[in-house]
Amino acid sequence: MHEWALSDGMVRAAHKIKMERGLKEVVSITVVLGEVQDIAPDIFTEIFDEVKRQQDGFEGTKLVLEREPAEFRCHQCGEAFHFDRGLLPHEISENIHFVPETLRVYIRCPACQSEDFEIVKGRGIYIKEIVGETGDGLDADTGDVAEGRDAR
Ligand SMILES: [Zn+2]
Numbered sequence: 758m759h760e761w762a763l764s765d766g767m768v769r770a771a772h773k774i775k776m777e778r779g780l781k782e783v784v785s786i787t788v789v790l791g792e793v794q795d796i797a798p799d800i801f802t803e804i805f806d807e808v809k810r811q812q813d814g815f816e817g818t819k820l821v822l823e824r825e826p827a828e829f830r831c832h833q834c835g836e837a838f839h840f841d842r843g844l845l846p847h848e849i850s851e852n853i854h855f856v857p858e859t860l861r862v863y864i865r866c867p868a869c870q871s872e873d874f875e876i877v878k879g880r881g882i883y884i885k886e887i888v889g890e891t892g893d894g895l896d897a898d899t900g901d902v903a904e905g906r907d908a909r
Pocket of ligand 1: 866
């Protein structure tokens with residue numbers, strides 16, 4: 758299953774970060790799911806709970822999911838636009854889920870009909886934040902994400 762590969766890859770990436778930062782336990786992982794790929798949050802969570810048991814230090818990890826709406830910008834006329842997944846036929850929606858780039862076949866710039874546009878936001882999935890326990894207290898790393906939080 759596609760979600761399985763994604764969730765498994767996520768835990769592996771988190772494990773690498775855990776080792777690099779010398780964390781004993783990972784308290785929480787915040788993952789952003791882009792609208793373009795449309796990963797089902799409940800399925801993702803279910804698989805995550807399964808996958809995390811296979812990695813040391815993830816037993817109690819809390820998964821926080823955030824959804825990022827898709828945003829496109831036309832290279833020809835500069836129009837910024839969105840799309841409504843709900844309006845796409847199921848089969849097309851599924852194609853995009855597996856291979857996000859295929860959305861260029863189905864979507865055009867609403868202003869000039871060009872297919873030459875950029876996916877500005879909402880593509881793929883990524884780890885936004887990992888909060889871990891080092892043994893001396895909590896350690897939060899927000900990477901290049903500006904909106905850090907108090908993880909005291
Ligand atoms: Zn355009």
